Amino acid sequence: MYHRVADAKEVHAIAKMFRELGEIEQEHVTQMAEKLLQDGINTTVPPPSWRVRTLDRIGKLLGYGFSIGVIMNTDRSIATAQLTQNKKSPPGLLYLLTWMNCSIKEKHLTFNTKNHNT
DSSP, X not given: OHHHHHXXXXXXXXXXXXXXXXXXXXXXXXXXXXXHHHTTOOOXXXXXXXXXXXXXXXXXXXXXXXHHHHHHHHHHHHHHHHHHHHTSOOTTHHHHHHHHHHHHHHTTOOOOHHHHTX
């Protein structure tokens, strides 16, 4: 999904950021599949969920602004839950989330949770 958003962005810096996020997500999928394989569970990577496919269709029809907001809020919620559970910040994660939010605000594309609930 991040790669599709990147392809739709005209601002190079924002497109690059979403491509990097897509690569990070792909690394997470690969690492999880490797971990399962080490645990004796042979699995294949499932296709995108119904939710992601729906957000992609909305993005194609109306622009990816809404879809990006939903995805960013989901990722932020997961990261916040992980930080709360671990009681410490993984190196660089909090910085990355802060940097993404600031960069997006500088380009006037606010994705914070307060403005997204409409």
